[in-house]
Amino acid sequence: MKIALLQTAGAGSVSGNLDLLEAKAAEAAGQGARLLIAPELFLTGYNIGARTRELAERAGGPAASRAAEIAARQGLALLFGFPEAQGDEVYNAVLFVDRDAARAVYRKAHLFGPGERTHFARGPGRPPLIELDGLKVGLLICYDVEFPEAVRALAVEGAELIAVPTALMAPYSIVADTVVPARAYENGVFLAYVNRVGTEGDLTYVGRSALVGPDGAELCRADAESETLMTVEIDRQSIARLREINPYLADLRRDLYP
Numbered sequence: 001m002k003i004a005l006l007q008t009a010g011a012g013s014v015s016g017n018l019d020l021l022e023a024k025a026a027e028a029a030g031q032g033a034r035l036l037i038a039p040e041l042f043l044t045g046y047n048i049g050a051r052t053r054e055l056a057e058r059a060g061g062p063a064a065s066r067a068a069e070i071a072a073r074q075g076l077a078l079l080f081g082f083p084e085a086q087g088d089e090v091y092n093a094v095l096f097v098d099r100d101a102a103r104a105v106y107r108k109a110h111l112f113g114p115g116e117r118t119h120f121a122r123g124p125g126r127p128p129l130i131e132l133d134g135l136k137v138g139l140l141i142c143y144d145v146e147f148p149e150a151v152r153a154l155a156v157e158g159a160e161l162i163a164v165p166t167a168l169m170a171p172y173s174i175v176a177d178t179v180v181p182a183r184a185y186e187n188g189v190f191l192a193y194v195n196r197v198g199t200e201g202d203l204t205y206v207g208r209s210a211l212v213g214p215d216g217a218e219l220c221r222a223d224a225e226s227e228t229l230m231t232v233e234i235d236r237q238s239i240a241r242l243r244e245i246n247p248y249l250a251d252l253r254r255d256l257y258p
Contacts, residue, residue, distance in 0.1 A: 001135055003161070003190075004028035004036040004076075004231045007209040007222045009198030010045055014055060017043050018063060021080065022070045024229055029074040031231040034133060036078050039165050039196045040142050041092065043082035046167040047200035052119040056085035059095060059105045068101040075099050077132055081141065081165045089121040094141055094165050096130055104128045104139070109150070112143040129157055135236055138189075142166035145183055145193070146175060155187035155249060160236050164193045169203045173224070176208035185216030188243040190234050197225055214242040 004024075011020045021038060028036045040046060043063055044055045057063055063082060071078050077098040084093035084105065091107035107123030108116075127150065130137045138154035138161070145151060145164045154162055162183075168175055176193060184191040191212045196205040207224040211232045220230045243249060 001035070001133060001236070002031065002033040002231055002233045003192055003211060004031065004033035004229060005192055005194045005209050005211060005220065005222075006036060006038045006229050007195055007197055007207055008039065008042075008227045009196060009205075010039075010042060012045070014043055014063065018066050021067065021078065025070050025074045025076060025078060027229055028231060029076050033231050034076050035137070035163075036076055037163050037165060037192055037194045038078070038080035039194050040081040040094075040167040041083060042080040042165065045200055046196060047115070047203045049119070049201075052083050053085075053090050056083035056090045058086070059084055059093070059103065061085075064095055064097065064103065067095065067097045068103075071097050071099045072101065079139070079163055079165065081167075083120075090119060091123055092116060092120045092141060093123075094139055096137075096139065098132070104130050106139040106141065108141040108144060110143045110147055127154055129154065129159055136160045138162045140164045142168060145191075146179055148183065148186070151183045151187055151189075151191075155189050156252075159189055160239055161190040161192065161234065164191065166193055166195045167205060168195050168208070169205050173206040173208055176206060176210065180210060181212045181216045181218065184212040184214060185246065186248055188214040188239055188246060188249060190214060190236075190239075195222075197227060214239050215246075
């Protein structure tokens with residue numbers, strides 16, 4: 001299966017970002033991708049302050065409908081971040097939509113810093129596991145991946161690819177360069193980490209998007225500044241082989257760590 005990673009600064013508006021998503025979905029589909037992953041809060045921008053609540057919409061709202069049309073037209077699945085309005089709460093969420101319009105929403109469990117805690121509620125549920133053409137895909141958002149428990153829980157449940165839309169900013173590039181490969185290696189999973197670039201207000205994003213294999217090796221890696229679409233083929237059959245070499249999941253003392 002081919003996975004496409006969109007590293008971008010965004011287009012500056014919801015409508016512009018949906019147009020960008022459509023253009024890049026067409027490009028990714030043309031390269032044979034089955035899944036396109038965009039960054040955290042791709043739809044609106046990340047560092048937008050009080051506008052977060054103003055721009056939040058339901059998971060079944062207009063943006064989701066447009067995304068479903070794009071997925072159906074291009075024949076691939078889409079994963080992108082958006083602020084989700086649900087009752088009185090707003091969540092930092094990602095939407096997964098496939099070509100048959102089947103959807104999943106994940107709400108970020110671990111909120112980073114006072115900025116996120118001011119504008120978002122903590123996600124109340126466990127990360128979902130989605131099956132895409134036989135590939136089991138787990139969803140996390142940015143700071144979630146920095147908690148080994150979150151990645152391990154998905155791996156134990158059978159995840160083969162963990163998709164992580166993110167908005168990683170300076171000075172935390174160690175997460176992209178060191179933590180992400182370690183998470184893939186210690187769990188024997190593919191891990192797609194898809195970041196923003198450029199600046200928003202007082203934040204500078206560090207790029208460094210990557211797809212890392214279950215052996216911790218980088219299958220692709222973007223630089224710190226460029227907007228780019230990277231398409232990479234992954235071989236899910238390699239997971240079993242690499243888990244034999246590094247049997248962390250098999251050797252895990254689950255009686256000690258329930």
